[in-house]
Every structure is written in structure tokens, then in C-alpha cells.
Amino acid sequence: xxxxxxxxxxxxxxxxxxxxxxxxxxxxxxxxxxxxxxxxxxxxxxxxxxxxxxxxxxxxxxxxxxxxxxxxxxxxxxxxxxxxxxxxxxxxxxxxxxxxxxxxxxxxxxxxxxxxxxxxxxxxxxxxxxxxxxxxxxxxxxxxxxxxxxxxxxx
Numbered sequence: 001x002x003x004x005x006x007x008x009x010x011x012x013x014x015x016x017x018x019x020x021x022x023x024x025x026x027x028x029x030x031x032x033x034x035x036x037x038x039x040x041x042x043x044x045x046x047x048x049x050x051x052x053x054x055x056x057x058x059x060x061x062x063x064x065x066x067x068x069x070x071x072x073x074x075x076x077x078x079x080x081x082x083x084x085x086x087x088x089x090x091x092x093x094x095x096x097x098x099x100x101x102x103x104x105x106x107x108x109x110x111x112x113x114x115x116x117x118x119x120x121x122x123x124x125x126x127x128x129x130x131x132x133x134x135x136x137x138x139x140x141x142x143x144x145x146x147x148x149x150x151x152x153x154x155x
Contacts (some may be wrong), residue, residue, distance in 0.1 A: 035102040041060060042097060044056060044060075048084075049092040049117075054080075062137070062146045067149065068148070068150065071126070083122065089123040091120045092117060094116075096115070096116055097115045099114050107137055108138075109143070110136075111134045114131055115131075115150070116129045129153040130150040130153055131150065133148070134148045
């Protein structure tokens with residue numbers, strides 16, 4: 001009787017595990033869907049910069065987001081949103097991205113790209129090309145950027 005109970009328990013556990021795995025695989029987006037979603041977010045960020053749309057960053061940056069910028073300082077979600085609302089000292093005149101590559105690791109995605117921009121940031125004019133890497137995590141079914149880093153590209 002004890003052997004039958006153990007065998008039944010093991011079989012039930014195996015069935016539950018296979019069912020859970022199948023369900024997880026069927027509800028998770030494919031890598032190509034994730035690549036498309038992250039690429040769209042990166043392009044939408046350019047549109048948000050040009051429009052001074054702080055609501056984009058308020059929605060898609062994780063609360064504890066940090067980013068190293070090409071000026072050699074750190075930004076937070078709060079500082080980015082505040083800067084975008086300060087149109088007197090912050091304005092993107094032009095911006096474009098190219099060579100976007102996205103690598104998917106389950107609920108994490110890494111995007112790398114090259115960006116060229118002309119902007120006033122904290123009252124200073126910058127016109128440069130940078131290389132950037134952004135890290136995204138799927139949180140509650142939505143992609144959030146959790147970290148970013150940009151460095152000035154070599155000339």
C-alpha cells in the first residue's frame with residue numbers, strides 16, 4: 001500500500017510538472033515577439049525624447065532604474081522624468097538610432113544600438129554619437145527597462 005501511494009504521488013507530481021511546463025511555454029512570447037517588442041520600445045523612446053514626453057519614461061522605466069550616460073554621470077528614473085519636464089534646460093533637437101540588436105534570456109532582454117543626437121541637457125549643448133546597452137525585464141507581463149548605459153562612440 002505504501003509503495004502504491006508513493007508511486008501515485010510521484011506520477012501525480014510528474015503530471016503536474018509537465019502541465020505547468022507546457023502552460024508556461026505556451027503563454028510565454030516567442031523570442032521574435034520579444035525582439036520586436038523591445039525594438040519598438042527603443043524606437044518609441046526616440047519619439048518620446050523628441051516630443052519631451054516624460055510619461056513614456058514614467059511608464060517604461062522600472063522604479064529603481066539607473067543609467068550611466070555618455071557625460072560620465074548616473075541618472076535615475078526620477079531625474080530623467082524631471083529633466084524632461086524642464087524644457088528650458090533640456091530639449092532633444094534631433095535623434096536617431098541604428099543597428100538595434102536584442103538578445104533574449106527568458107524574462108530578460110538586452111538591447112544594444114548606436115544613437116546619434118543633438119540636444120541640450122541640463123543647459124549644455126551636446127551633439128554626439130553614442131553606443132548604448134539597455135537591460136529589460138518582464139514584470140507583470142510588461143517589459144520594463146531596469147538599467148541602461150551609454151558611452152561616446154569612437155570617432
